[in-house]
Amino acid sequence: MSYYFSNDETIKTEEKEHHVMIQNIPFVFLTDHGVFSKKGLDFGTRTLLENLPQLKGEVLDFGCGYGPIGIFIQKKYSVTVDMIDINKRSLGLASRNALKNGVQVHIFESNIYQNITKKYDYIVTNPPIRVGNTILYSILLGAKEYLKDNGQLWFVIHKDQGAKTVFLKIKEVYDAKIVIKNKGFYVICACKR
Secondary structure, X not given: OHHHOOOOOOOOOOOEXXXXXXXXXXXXXXXXXXXXXXXXXXXXXXXXXXXXXXXXOEEEEEOOOOOHHHHHXXXXXXXXXXXXXXXXXXXXXXXXXXXXXXXXXXXXXXXOOOOOOOOEEEEEEOOOHHHOHHHHHHHHOHHHHHEEEEEEEEEEXXXXXXXXXXXXXXXXXXXXXXXXXXXXEEEEEEEEO
């Protein structure tokens, strides 16, 4: 899980190419060791992407990993997409995957929201749960400062990772709803008040 915390250059590289369909759109993604979901598109991310609304405006893919969220959003909705991660290997894969899938996105390094200088209509994430509650809540609650008026945070979390508790905490600062529950995964939409 070092991809959550560091840029460990000693992790061996073993890239794999995955061909996936999301909402009947074909994608090709390179994954590697040291990056979340190296075996390809994970079920939580797929559930999130299949339940997004029609997105407009500007979107931030937080913790982009190898890039499936931001790349899908740009290809499907033709919107402006920024993608951030703290992991350099993730950023490199995301850049290559954007080229492979013919999308134009802006990919850059950021420790949480450190390098974010604007506000978005949507922030979309499969957040890094294992970083612990302090960092997790700084991501989810901190998103409010980087959303435009009536902007929305969309994220996915599994019930075994505290989905109910996280949802109650999110409702304290957002108008939030559970969009769908699918095999233990909750897709949550949190609208800025």
